[in-house]
Amino acid sequence: MPEYYPVYLNLTGKRCVILGGGTIAQGKLAALRDAGADIKLISPQCTDGIKRAAQRGHITLVQRAYRPGDLDGAFIAVAATNVWHVNRQIYEEAEARGVLLNVVDDPDQCTFIAPSIVRRDPITLAISTGGASPALARKMRETLSEDKVLQWAELADVLARARKVIKEQRTVIDPTRWQCVITADLLAMTRNGKDDEAVERVLAQLLDADLPEMCPDLTACKAGGCVKRAAQRAAEAVS
Numbered sequence: 205m206p207e208y209y210p211v212y213l214n215l216t217g218k219r220c221v222i223l224g225g226g227t228i229a230q231g232k233l234a235a236l237r238d239a240g241a242d243i244k245l246i247s248p249q250c251t252d253g254i255k256r257a258a259q260r261g262h263i264t265l266v267q268r269a270y271r272p273g274d275l276d277g278a279f280i281a282v283a284a285t286n287v288w289h290v291n292r293q294i295y296e297e298a299e300a301r302g303v304l305l306n307v308v309d310d311p312d313q314c315t316f317i318a319p320s321i322v323r324r325d326p327i328t329l330a331i332s333t334g335g336a337s338p339a340l341a342r343k344m345r346e347t348l349s350e351d352k353v354l355q356w357a358e359l360a361d362v363l364a365r366a367r368k369v370i371k372e373q374r375t376v377i378d379p380t381r382w383q384c385v386i387t388a389d390l391l392a393m394t395r396n397g398k399d400d401e402a403v404e405r406v407l408a409q410l411l412d413a414d415l416p417e418m419c420p421d422l423t424a425c426k427a428g429g430c431v432k433r434a435a436q437r438a439a440e441a442v443s
């Protein structure tokens with residue numbers, strides 16, 4: 205099994221060609237559409253869901269079999285036909301053109317494989333078993349979708365706002381300091397609708413190490429021995 209390199213691709217407006225129109229193609233299409241890809245789907249037959257997407261103008265549908273040359277202009281492609289030798293031809297064209305390709309039933313012919321996805325905007329968790337067991341990837345998605353860890357996503361907006369100010373000021377913050385400010389108390393503030401106050405608090409704590417709740421020196425933290433953060437984690441684990 206290869207050692208995969210996980211990435212988040214920006215597919216906005218990028219040409220994506222899907223070959224095949226069954227339920228598997230429909231699933232891949234949904235994820236690629238969510239990512240804003242410009243989708244062309246080529247298949248003699250297709251599901252009602254795919255036909256509806258075409259009628260609504262969400263994708264370009266070409267109702268015929270794959271022909272060499274169909275990957276012309278593609279940034280990314282999915283081979284989801286149920287015919288092995290057709291998927292093989294698509295693989296060869298993708299290799300020749302340098303197009304990123306997912307062959308749904310053949311990991312060896314994939315330049316990328318699709319992960320199981322948990323979304324709590326703007327956070328995306330992508331889970332892969334490296335192809336060992338897609339069923340296990342789904343199990344972990346279903347488990348993680350209900351996990352408390354996702355609550356931290358509610359802090360993304362506050363932290364992004366504080367980060368913007370820091371970036372504009374061109375101030376350098378020790379990366380470890382960010383970990384000191386992301387606390388359950390801060391989360392409670394945003395939950396109570398006090399986002400502005402939360403941003404102010406983050407900025408104060410990042411910029412002023414003399415505050416009583418802040419460690420004046422991060423050396424111990426870097427060594428992995430910050431007592432305050434260990435206590436915080438323990439409190440979060442029971443809450």
Ligand SMILES: C[C@@]1(CC(=O)O)C2=NC(=C\c3[nH]c(c(CCC(=O)O)c3CC(=O)O)Cc3[nH]c(c(CC(=O)O)c3CCC(=O)O)/C=C3\N/C(=C\2)[C@@H](CCC(=O)O)[C@]3(C)CC(=O)O)/[C@H]1CCC(=O)O
Nearest residue numbers: 308309311317318319320332333334335337338339341342
């Ligand atoms: C994550 C997910 C995303 C998505 O599809 O977009 C995905 N498969 C999902 C589900 C799923 N797929 C299959 C089952 C039946 C149970 C089982 O086999 O385990 C289930 C479970 C179910 O449906 O509940 C059958 C299957 N899958 C592959 C093969 C071929 C082979 O392994 O050789 C076969 C046999 C086909 C046959 O019967 O011939 C191959 C791949 N499937 C992958 C992704 C890539 C590796 C991901 C990884 O583990 O890292 C990879 C390598 C390529 C790719 O397709 O990208 C999606 C989760 C949806 C969710 O989250 O609910």
Ligand SMILES: NC(=O)c1ccc[n+]([C@@H]2O[C@H](COP(=O)([O-])OP(=O)(O)OC[C@H]3O[C@@H](n4cnc5c(N)ncnc54)[C@H](O)[C@@H]3O)[C@@H](O)[C@H]2O)c1
Nearest residue numbers: 224225226227228229247248249269270285286290308309
């Ligand atoms: N990766 C996965 O998660 C996963 C899971 C289950 C199945 N699979 C595999 O994925 C493949 C597709 O599954 P499905 O359930 O969608 O199959 P399906 O039989 O419902 O659909 C196959 C589609 O391919 C189209 N097709 C056939 N020849 C074509 C050609 N020459 N050019 C373009 N399109 C062509 C058909 O018209 C049809 O729309 C199967 O081989 C299956 O074993 C993969």
